[in-house]
Amino acid sequence: MDKHLEFGHSCEVCKPLRPANPSLFGLGPMLGRRDFFRIAGTGVTGFFVVPMLSENTLAARTTDYSAQLKSTARNCIFIHLQGAASHVDTFDFKPGSWTPADFAPETINGILFPKGLMPNTAQQLDKIAIVRSMRAPALVHSLQQVWSQISRNPSAALGKIAPNIGAVAALEFEAQRQSHHRLPGFVTLNGGNVVSSGYFNARYSPFAVTAAANGLSNLNNPDGQTTFETRYQMLKDIDGDLRTTSLLGEDVSDMEGFYQQSRAMMYNPEVDAVFRFTSEDQQRYGNSGFGNSCIVARNLVKSDLGTRFIQINIGGWDNHQAIFTPGQGIYRPIAQFDPGFANLLKDLSEQPGTKGGSAR
Amino acid sequence: MPKNEGIDEFHKKAGSSPFVKRFVAVIFITATILIPAELSGWGTGTIRAIVDAQQRGGRVRVAQAPPDTAIASDCNFLQDPARFLDSQARHRRGISRLTESFNGAIERRAMKLIPAQDIPRKNLIDNILFDKMASDGIQSAPLTSDAEFLRRVTLDLTGQIPSPEAVNSFLSDTNPYKREVLVDKLIASPEFVDRWSLFFGDLLNINSFATNINLYIGGRESYYQYVRQSIATNKSYAQIATELITANGSNYTNGAVNYIVNGNVPMGPAQDTMDGLAVQTSRVFLGLGSMDCLLCHDGAGHLDAINLWGASIKRSDAWGMSAFFARTRRAFQRASNDVNYGIYTVTENATGEYQLNTNSGNRQTRAPINGKSFVDPKYLFGGGLNQGENRRQALARQITSDPQFARAIVNYLWEEMMVEALVSPSDSFDLNRLSGEQELPEGWAPQPANPQLLDALTAEMTTNGFNLRHIIGLIAKSNAYQLSTQYPGEWSIAYVPYYARKFVRRLDAEEIHDAIIRATGMPPVTTFRNAGSTTNQTILGYPVMGDDGVKLREILWAGQMPEPREPRQNGTSRLFLDSFLRGNRDGNLRTSDSSILQSLNLMNNTFVNSRIHNSNRITNIPNTPEIPSTVRRLLSDASLTNDQLITQLYLQTLSRYPSDAEKAKILPYYSRMSRQAATESLQWVLLNKVDFIFNY
Incomplete structure (x- = not known):
């Protein structure tokens, strides 16, 4: 390995390209935050073959982590109601002569709530706090959807390369990953308009999952595990000696890279269990794409396998016309949303301690 | 680091090395340039009204709080340039x-x-x-081998891998100039047009739907076809730039008009769009991304550690560029009352100025300078208008005669x-x-x-x-x-x-998709239905659907896709392509990063897995004979030895012959399992081999 590429190296040839003052930039045996970015955060390296730092190595070496994480929340599930749900008919309920009778409003926990429209959620209101002071700056749907995910004006300078909040979370929690954290930090479910990791390394890009009862399709080879293992072995045989020194000058006998990480996710009962669910659960959650996604979100949080930020998208809320038409309008997305959301809250609250559950 | 410290003070205190003062590219400035937090709730109708108001010289009255103005401490890189690596x-x-x-x-x-x-x-x-x-x-x-060169240049010029026939023919060619001949042949091929239309599609952000404006499919199609036609006829790049900058008329009948439509900046006054067009023009044709910064504030005090030239430019200089777009108008006509899509018409007005009278929108306050309430058009490195030309014609003339115009494009190429x-x-x-x-x-x-x-x-x-093919050919023919x-x-x-x-570089998503198709011999198949029809159609390749939901045309290759949101009608292919991070030419830019999802897809996704077996073949296309997978085709030839089978699979997938060492490692598998199982496994292995998805 070229000495100029080695960590901590400095010489006349490279001087213009490297900082001269090690103390200022945290060079040394431990990986300061800047070097974390320099090595693990380069947005241009195809990490396919670069011997990737294992999570262990990365966690052990990242010390000067100047991001002061203040909040006590461990995980975040962001449910993105694309099309923009009518808040005055749901969580900021304002009844009037137009309100259909089947909304059946009732005051629950001090909040006027359309119990008839969202009967399941109505039973879980004690688990949530409603924030009504948020405001969306943009009128245009796609503009605001991107805005919500990157937390800044997409039209502004460099808006196009701004990362999804989920990617930021995944990066900031990187230091806390341990060896059993096999799943990506940022997962998205149920399709939709998802902003990616921008100028961050693709490691933090959203891992898109289509929730299905029989598990994550990409985690299992369609030809079965035995055939897969044979082929994987053949791949390793033919690729020959993949002995390359790692970025930090360590000897690596096995190529640490995306193939290894992917392989580690496959046929792993723990990982598999996260993406599977019973038909009882499926029915309880409303038997829809959104509902299934909520189950997987619950499992991701429960299993504590490394995912910290989950984004679930559900569309169909752009109810300009016929919002109160039975079977259409707001009723259609609510039919998916209500059982899924309510059961997610219920199941999370039954999980004790730091993996979910009430603060009480 | 204390806030608001002057940059020189910072350097003195920190004892910074020359490294610290080196330029840090604009692109790595993170999200701390504050944009006015209070924005008006304006739709496109209101923007038109504002344009009209400004035309009449009236001040736009806005019932909103004035925006925060950006101050030096918002651009954090200034205080701590070390955070942003070179x-x-x-x-x-x-x-x-x-x-x-x-x-x-x-x-x-x-x-x-x-x-x-x-x-x-x-x-x-x-x-x-x-x-x-x-x-x-x-x-x-040393120079690369013939086989490596063939694959490399075929990918770089056409986005496709060479066939076994092409490999054998090139390797056995004794012409000492065969590499030059190959380059010329590839440049003259239809696939060259595909590949470079994709390149310019990225550069111009050709999209049907975007956060800043929707061209709709109608606009995207005419824009894409304009680019294709320009590449196919090897139109002078100076002429392309001129046509795009000066375009007028309907965006359906004049594809170049979409360039102007695309510069739209929503949720702000008309000056924001004039700025947006200036930024787009500077980036695309001059390689000057700093314009985006300079249209909010002077370069001094912001770009000093990043861009020496930019640090010397004032916001009023940048406005001089935007002013070239101050007489451009855009109108929209829906196709009918029940639909959202329609036609944009761009015109160049006889009057209109870049007014300094805004206090809301996407950029800082624009206020009169020394009593002058508008800015005259002035090219950054030149002047204004000549006799007989309008503003955009003046801009196009000055840009195309500027050496920076040629510099930017040769650098991109x-x-x-x-x-x-x-x-x-x-x-x-x-x-x-x-x-x-x-x-x-x-x-x-x-x-x-x-x-x-x-x-x-x-x-x-x-x-x-300004011959694009000439430069591309010059590069490909060099020994460098x-x-x-x-x-x-x-x-x-x-x-x-x-x-x-x-x-080396990782192949683009479209190249990987097409390489898998060519390696396995099985084109994509899409079943779809035209809007209003009750019958499905099944075709090879992908349909390109129009705004009305009716098929416009068909394409066979990902390299022919007019935008990364395609193929709309084939979810499996679309998600497979997306996992290789082709972006969406909007908020998600294309990157060649790798990810876990990519390796999972190559190993397990049905896009790959449905193409590697003896049983895989296409039989459901009307009036088309069965198309077998490569594995099926090779296995059906009983005259092939195992050695020859392996060789054919290498040629088809990796465009090269296997080495003796590789064959020695593979042949034992043929003793351990059936010929079919071994061949199917080898096909899978070759598609997952690292040299498949790289250009080297």
Whole structure:
């Protein structure tokens, strides 16, 4: 390995390209935050073959982590109601002569709530706090959807390369990953308009999952595990000696890279269990794409396998016309949303301690 | 770091090395440039009204709180430039590591370094690069093999892998000029038009739906076809730029009009869109990404650590560029009352000025300067209007006669072919650091990897009628392009700007998709239904649907996709393509990063898995005979030995012959399992082999 590429190296040839003052930039045996970015955060390296730092190595070496994480929340599930749900008919309920009778409003926990429209959620209101002071700056749907995910004006300078909040979370929690954290930090479910990791390394890009009862399709080879293992072995045989020194000058006998990480996710009962669910659960959650996604979100949080930020998208809320038409309008997305959301809250609250559950 | 500390104070206190003062590319400034938090709730109707109001010279009254104005402390890189690493150095480290690691991961034949003076010089590129290497004592990688060159140049020029027939024909060709002949042939091919239309589609952000404006499919189609036609006829790049900047009329009948429509900036006054067009024009045609910064504030106090030229430019200079778009108007007519899509019409008005009278929207307050309430159009490096031309014609004339115009495009083309741009990032030129000769302040170095080469290519572009094919061909025919990615010696990151070796790159999503199709012999199949129809159709390839839900045309290859949101009708293919991070030309830019999802897809996704078995074949296309997978076709030929089978599969997938060592490792599998199982496994293995998805 070229000495100029080695960590901590400095010489006349490279001087213009490297900082001269090690103390200022945290060079040394431990990986300061800047070097974390320099090595693990380069947005241009195809990490396919670069011997990737294992999570262990990365966690052990990242010390000067100047991001002061203040909040006590461990995980975040962001449910993105694309099309923009009518808040005055749901969580900021304002009844009037137009309100259909089947909304059946009732005051629950001090909040006027359309119990008839969202009967399941109505039973879980004690688990949530409603924030009504948020405001969306943009009128245009796609503009605001991107805005919500990157937390800044997409039209502004460099808006196009701004990362999804989920990617930021995944990066900031990187230091806390341990060896059993096999799943990506940022997962998205149920399709939709998802902003990616921008100028961050693709490691933090959203891992898109289509929730299905029989598990994550990409985690299992369609030809079965035995055939897969044979082929994987053949791949390793033919690729020959993949002995390359790692970025930090360590000897690596096995190529640490995306193939290894992917392989580690496959046929792993723990990982598999996260993406599977019973038909009882499926029915309880409303038997829809959104509902299934909520189950997987619950499992991701429960299993504590490394995912910290989950984004679930559900569309169909752009109810300009016929919002109160039975079977259409707001009723259609609510039919998916209500059982899924309510059961997610219920199941999370039954999980004790730091993996979910009430603060009480 | 205390806030608001002057940059010089910071340097003095920190004892900063020259490194700290080096430019940091604009692109790595993170999200701290504050944009006015209070925005009005304006829709397009209101924007038109504002434009009209300004036309009448009226001040736009806005019942909103004034926006926060950006102040120096918002651009955090100014206070702490060390947080933002030199992106050029990062890129060089990145491609060095990637290329070195790649070469460690595949079998390479024994080779030796060549003294630079011994490499034959094919053209001016070689003269400059190898002379420089020789004079600085840097040795060159050897030339790449014929098979590697064939695959590399076929991918770079056409986005496709060569067929086994092409491989054999090229390898057995004894013509000493066969590489030049090959380049010419590839440039003349229809796939060349596909591939470079994709390139310009990325550069111009051709999209049907975007956060800033929707062209709809109608607009996107006419824009894409305009680009295709321009590439196919090898239209002069100066003419393309002129047509795009000066376009008027319907965006359906004049594809170039979409360039103007695309510059829209929503949720702000008309001046924001004028600025948006100036930014787009500066980025695309001049490689000057700093315009986006300069339209909010002066360069001084913001770009000092990043861009010497930019630091000398004032916001009022930047406004002079925007003012060229101050008389441009855009109207929209829906196709009918029940639909959202329609036609944009762009016109150039006889009157209109860039008014300094805004206090809301996406940019800082615009207020009169020395009592003057508007800005005259003035090109950054020139003047205003000549007799008989309108504003956009004046701008197009001055841009296309500016050396920076040629410089920007040759740099984009060089980057596309050579992986490492001469000026990197390619949209962040620092005009004060382009020469290798000038006196620069301490700590700053010339920006181009090789200033002399950049100048020579710029001159070549200008004196050859801005002929894109000429430059692309010149690069492909040089020996610098034809060096191996293997450097059989001690490599140093300091050698990157010498181009002492070729660098690897991961294939784009579209190239990977098409390579899998070609390797496995099975085109995509899509079943779809036209709107209003009750019958499904099944076709090879993908349908391109119109705004009305009716098929407009069909395409066979991902390389022919007019935008990354396609194929709308085939979810499996679309998600597979998306996992290779082709972006959406909007909030998600294309990247060649790798990810877990990509390796999971290559191993397990049905897109791959439905193409590797003896049982895989296409039988459901009407009036079309069965199309077998490569595995099926080879297995049905009983005359092939195992050795020949393996060889054919290598040629079809990796466009090369297997080495003896590779065959020796594979043949035992043929004894351990059935011929069918071994062949299916080998097909899977070759698609997952690292050299399949790389260009090297």
